[in-house]
Amino acid sequence: MKPRQSSFWKVFSIPLAIGLVGATGLFCALLDDGAWDALSWIGLGIPVWLSVRGLLKR
Amino acid sequence: MKSKTIRRWSFIHTWTSLICTAFLLMLALTGLPLIFHHEIDHLLGDAPQVKQLPAGTPTLDLQQLVLAAQAHRPGEVMQYFGWDDDEPNAVLTIMAPTADTEPNSSHTFMLDARTGEAIDVPSANGGIMMVMLRLHVDMFAGLPGKLLLAFMGILFVLAIISGTVLYLPFMRRHDFATVRTDKSRRLRWLDLHNLIGVVTLTWALVVGVTGVISASADLIIAAWRAETLSAMIEPYRDAPPLTHLAPASDLLHIAAKAAPDMQPDFIAFPGTRFSSEHHYSVFMKGNTHLTSHLLTPVLIDASNLEVTAVAGRPWYMDAMGMSQPLHFGDYGGMPMKVLWAALDLLTIVVLGSGLYLWWVRRRAAKESAR
Numbered sequence: 325m326k327p328r329q330s331s332f333w334k335v336f337s338i339p340l341a342i343g344l345v346g347a348t349g350l351f352c353a354l355l356d357d358g359a360w361d362a363l364s365w366i367g368l369g370i371p372v373w374l375s376v377r378g379l380l381k382r
Numbered sequence: 383m384k385s386k387t388i389r390r391w392s393f394i395h396t397w398t399s400l401i402c403t404a405f406l407l408m409l410a411l412t413g414l415p416l417i418f419h420h421e422i423d424h425l426l427g428d429a430p431q432v433k434q435l436p437a438g439t440p441t442l443d444l445q446q447l448v449l450a451a452q453a454h455r456p457g458e459v460m461q462y463f464g465w466d467d468d469e470p471n472a473v474l475t476i477m478a479p480t481a482d483t484e485p486n487s488s489h490t491f492m493l494d495a496r497t498g499e500a501i502d503v504p505s506a507n508g509g510i511m512m513v514m515l516r517l518h519v520d521m522f523a524g525l526p527g528k529l530l531l532a533f534m535g536i537l538f539v540l541a542i543i544s545g546t547v548l549y550l551p552f553m554r555r556h557d558f559a560t561v562r563t564d565k566s567r568r569l570r571w572l573d574l575h576n577l578i579g580v581v582t583l584t585w586a587l588v589v590g591v592t593g594v595i596s597a598s599a600d601l602i603i604a605a606w607r608a609e610t611l612s613a614m615i616e617p618y619r620d621a622p623p624l625t626h627l628a629p630a631s632d633l634l635h636i637a638a639k640a641a642p643d644m645q646p647d648f649i650a651f652p653g654t655r656f657s658s659e660h661h662y663s664v665f666m667k668g669n670t671h672l673t674s675h676l677l678t679p680v681l682i683d684a685s686n687l688e689v690t691a692v693a694g695r696p697w698y699m700d701a702m703g704m705s706q707p708l709h710f711g712d713y714g715g716m717p718m719k720v721l722w723a724a725l726d727l728l729t730i731v732v733l734g735s736g737l738y739l740w741w742v743r744r745r746a747a748k749e750s751a752r
Contacts (some may be wrong), residue, residue, distance in 0.1 A: 333549050338558040339580045353714035354707065356671050359518035361714045368721040371581035374559060375728050378577045381561045 342370055388551050396740060402537040403733050409531070409593070409743045410730045412518040417711060417722050420512055424703075428505040429573055430492045431471045441471075441495040445629035450498030451475050454491070462656075464648040471495050474503075481653030486516075496501055501523075525600055532597035539590045542583060549580055568742050573689055575735040576727050585725045586732075591706035602702050603655060607619035610699075614691040615658040624652060624660055637664035637680040639688045645669050647677055652684045671713075675703040 349367020352360045410579035415422060423429040432629050442450070448460055455477050458559035464474035473495050478488040493499070505511050520527035553560075553576060561573040595602075650656035657663035665677045677699070681685050681690040707713040711722030 329553050332550065335553045335558075339549070339583070342581050343584040347588075348709065349612065350584070350588055353718065354672050354675075354704075357715070361718065364714045364722060366719045368585065368718065370727065372721055372728065374581045374723045375578045375731075378559060378561045378574055379731070381563055 342374070345370060388548070388650055391544050392549045395541060395548055397731075398537045398541040398544060398738055400740065402534040402541065403737055405531065405534040406538055406733055408521075409518060409534075410726050410733070412514045413722055414726050415511065415514050416518060417513075417719050418727070419505070420712075422511060425750060426511075428509060428511070430469070430472065430501045430503045430505075432469060432492070432494060432496075432501060433499075435471070437495055439496045443499050443631040444633055445631040447475075447493050447495065447640065448630050449499060450500070452478060452495055454493075455489065459653075462648050462650055463653050472501060475500075481635060482655065511546070513743040514569045519597075528597045528600060530553070532594045535590050535594035535597060539594070542579075542590065542684075545579055549576055552576055568739065571735045571738055575732060575739060576605055578735075582725055582728050582732065583614065586707055588709075589725075592709035595701055595705040596709055599702055602698050606696060606699055607655065607674075610693055611658065611694055612711055614693055615661065617690075618658060618660045621626040621660055624684055627684055629651065630662065632687065633682060634665055635664055636682055636687060636689060637666055638679045640692050641666040641678055643669060644678060645674070651727055657681075661690060675707060676700050677703055732741045 346367045349364035353364035399567050448682050458477040459478040459481050462476040475493050476488050476490050483521045489505050492501040492503055517524050559577055562569045647665045647667040650663040653659055662682045664680045680694045683690050711718055
């Protein structure tokens with residue numbers, strides 16, 4: 325059996341990256357308008373896009 | 383992960399979710415229109431209409447606005463004046479039979495800052511959006527309702543954490559974003575529950591935690607009154623009740639001098655829960671995007687207009703201030719509101735699929751027991 329460490333990163337690396345981008349976006353929009361807002365749209369848009377893609381999969 | 387450990391986490395995930403699901407569904411459904419309350423107010427014709435006057439029309443001073451408010455609602459007292467960056471020509475005004483009247487029994491309207499004319503704010507005093515708000519905030523049950531919802535929010539956060547732990551054993555043999563559409567309806571929804579749950583995790587945690595903080599606002603304000611406010615007004619503890627209220631005219635200048643580089647957010651009149659019996663409290667906000675959510679009160683003696691204290695900001699008041707934008711999603715323009723609504727709907731999908739998965743498993747367990 326493989327060490328547990330590797331399966332943790334295999335499973336969680338992508339969700340963790342998505343979570344970090346989302347958190348950065350949520351925080352950035354608090355700093356200012358304009359480009360900072362756009363960052364938050366990307367950060368929140370990725371989860372929405374991935375979810376809708378999953379729901380539409382046939 | 384051992385199967386015993388998985389069973390334990392599964393038990394936590396099942397029960398924390400089941401208990402809070404009905405409440406979370408209600409919160410998600412009522413929260414959806416609240417994201418767009420500004421736009422809905424406009425559509426319903428419930429948004430306040432401030433007249434167009436020539437630019438540079440002088441504004442009245444605050445005492446003139448107090449008199450205008452009292453003329454508009456005789457027999458009531460001032461509770462709050464508030465300022466909104468989007469409506470520079472009007473002052474939000476809250477009055478009630480007594481200064482310590484609880485917020486839901488107060489009356490909210492606007493005063494034209496140039497003419498003193500009263501402007502209705504129908505959505506602040508009733509109507510369908512108010513019903514949504516009350517359901518969302520306390521289910522019309524006051525403090526017990528808020529605390530129950532805060533508890534449900536804590537269960538929701540626990541459900542998210544336990545769900546994330548369970549994500550590992552479920553996904554070990556699958557690639558990220560796997561959705562098995564060719565096996566059974568249960569497996570499809572299991573995969574969707576895992577996928578949507580994990581990608582919306584950050585947002586759900588932030589909205590969940592800030593919701594719990596907001597639901598505890600009454601306790602936070604009570605703590606602020608007991609800790610910070612009472613220390614500042616210690617010299618006034620045995621002072622006789624106010625008989626004469628100094629005019630409010632210069633409050634903003636006095637506060638600006640005491641707290642330079644800040645903007646007024648609202649004034650709490652004597653006797654309200656954001657002030658003392660003997661003070662006007664001018665709450666000043668920072669003048670950057672980030673610090674505009676953090677409020678510093680300037681306490682001004684209501685009999686002689688001397689500054690008693692500029693209060694420090696305890697961390698829990700800052701936490702409450704920052705919770706508002708992070709819960710409402712109103713700080714990143716219309717695209718953010720739309721994404722907020724989409725994430726809200728996706729949360730409903732996660733809650734619904736979780737309920738479905740529980741139901742299917744339960745039925746299967748019953749059948750195999752037979």
